[in-house]
Amino acid sequence: SQQGEEDPQALSIQEGENATMNCSYKTSINNLQWYRQNSGRGLVHLILIRSNEREKHSGRLRVTLDTSKKSSSLLITASRAADTASYFCATEETGANSKLTFGKGITLSVRP
Template sequence: SQQGEEDPQALSIQEGENATMNCSYKTSINNLQWYRQNSGRGLVHLILIRSNEREKHSGRLRVTLDTSKKSSSLLITASRAADTASYFCATESDFGNEKLTFGTGTRLTIIP
């Protein structure tokens, strides 16, 4: 079964605004990761947050993790046209089974 569900499925905002995407998952995890995918390309790792962490920053990205609610959010501040892409969360379960399970993704469009 799909581990991660993301919302919204699609998001359009004006350049310069902040974008927030949410991810929910079902089972206990070791870590949660966010990836970006430009159309027709491979995925690019953005940030990894471990189950004992609550918040992490990387440049214009801020990720939060609430293990009690089994949810995470990705905030992109001061969005740019180049941020237009699909964003996926992915979780490693605490089974430690060497693999990630990807969420359904959010399609983000930044309007210049």
């Protein structure tokens, strides 16, 4: 079963614009992670936010977590053509022993 539901399913923006992607989940979690997948490749870890954290930054990435609403958002600032990829949120449920449950993903296209 898939716990995380990303929104929107697809996003197309111009280079230099910001991209915001949202994820909602259903159960209590230890942490929430965002991964990127380029076409035909494996997943690459981007950022992790723990259940007791509200916001984290990593380079051009900003992630927020609202455990009361069971939702997270990923912001990519000043997007580049190289950011074109699929983005997945993944949740580690409480007591899940590091098992991750992934959403269906968001397809981001950044136009040069």
